[in-house]
Amino acid sequence: MQRFIIAAGLTLFTSLAVAAPDAFQASYTVTAKGLEMGVMTTSLRYNGNTYTYQKRTEANGLAALLSGDTLTERSTGKKNGEELIPAQYMHHHKNKKKDKKDEFSFVTPTQTSGTFNGTAYQLTVPDGTLDMATLELYLMDALAAGKPLNYHIVSRGKLQDYRLRNVGKETISVPAGEYDCEKVEVVHTDGERQTILWLAPKLNYAIVQVRHKEDGDTIETRLKQYQ
Template sequence: MKRLIVTASFALFSSIATAAPDAFQASYTVTAKGLEMGTMTASLHYNNDGYTYQKITKANGLAALLSGDTLTERSSGQKSGATLIPNNYLHHHKNKRKDKKDEFTFVTPTQVNGTFDGNAYQLSVPKGTLDMATLELYLMDAMTLNKPMNYPIASRGKLQDYRLRKLGKETITVPAGEYECEKIEVMHQDTTRQTTLWLAPKLHYAIAQVRHKEDGDIIETRLQKYQ
């Protein structure tokens, strides 16, 4: 169940030019082995010169009864013209057995201070480093303007290099309807893992579907409603 919640959540900085996406709300179903295991909601809101992007994933049905899994992921920051500049990030994964949290702040463009699993850390990062949530917003922009999809990411007290590549166009059917999508692959260093995203141009390149394969299991997050 842990991987289900984390994958569903997969479910952005001033030195990288960007066109900020429009505000939106979306809901998704999360399935594993053909069974619906949870739901995810995602929303992007603007308030004056700030933004908040939040995703909440919850197990439902039998999965909720057995695990009680919930994941809250939130990024907030500034909107400077058309650029989103992340300031604060939270990744909080909780179930009946554990309560794990990664929370940090960009105190300067090159310094991150945070706590992961109860341990404080400081991390030096290059300008343009993003968090995992705002990465998705920058990806929407990269598709619109045909930019390279390589991003430095701060996560769990470490600096990671995220690289994605286009696989071509594909039309898919999800609960929200049929969409022609750009198919994108996350280039994992661990070759036993595979993550594929489908981004819908009709929805300003919002995520229509995510499929994650690992240890023989397939977990899918599929768009149910977008507005």
Template sequence: MKHLLPTLTLLMIPALGLAAPTPFQASYSVSVNGITLGNMESSLTYTATGYTYQKLTKANGLAAMLSGDTLTERSTGFKQGVQLSAQHYVHHHKSKRKDRRDEFRFTNATQVSGQYEAKSYDISTPANTVDLALLELRLMDDLANGKPLNYQVATRGKIKPYRFQKLGKETLDTPAGRYECEKVQVATDNNNRQTTIWLAPNLDYHIVRATHRDDGEIIEVTLKQHQTR
């Protein structure tokens, strides 16, 4: 019986229809309104039957002394052949002034159970719902295969729709090199908030730059180093 348990559990988790990307490790600089304040390390790793996609962002220099800001985002789950299936997600933002955490599990194909800021929630999920970390891997895969860029994302005890618009091609110079990129933007009715992402086909559509504008503040991440593993 115990040998059947991993298989039965896997069948309960939603299959994403997502081909497993090549494992990688990447480093990014993080700036706010043009001033570099931190770094982000991103990695995708596999075991024989599972995956871990993690991003760790830390303030550096004076910003680290003043805020102690860290952000950990991690998605883990199963790898069956070339397909990934989500299982567990955590988003933990910690500083000297706050400690905010969203953590949940895909308990079956249509259900997510978790906690946001110590409050429990259970929500129903549409087919192919992803977490915020896997949204990036799904976007990479769908751009490469010419698929629609529409998603249902579980976050903070809710299901949020994301739709990306293609804005054409643009060449960027970064510390990691020069890349021709596909430029996409999250469609929104909020004129004060805008997220734009540049992805490089030569890097299997990995993110080269991303900007998020919110009420006049612009946060930007830019690729510094990238390697497949």
């Protein structure tokens, strides 16, 4: 199976302060070609001045029998007042044919050290750079506060720019119910992919739906339960 969910990003601007979201748990259905292929669970937890944001996707039904696909993504870090500061990140995609892992730590705010598919790397990055999981939490705050949606992230051993644009409002129905949403599109420079996210102000701008199109395939992740 393809990677289940595409997320959004982190700001390039001087002020990176973010209002930390409240702790939450959510579950999503993952569909491809109109068929349910898996379930994703997410949780944001706080323990004193630390946070853990984790997402785990597992194939189900026939997809589980054929691929045994699992994807675990986790970011841990510090909660400094209302600001979240990532410290460690892990992305692990495993199935019957492959086992790929991306892990890194922020040694300092401008230096990362990690391994991608067994190859070690170190990167010098701009202050305020985030990982692909924590950037979702920053996006929630950016929409609530009307901040720019331009970001730096570290992913797959590289420093990348991540840019999004707000393309309006839309009311959508998902398994969890009907929500008025902000509709945000990831700006892909290659023109061969399209990624759109719907985030609900009613749920503190949590992601309600993601639609990713690539190579003629469409993967949708839709909110099933939120608490």
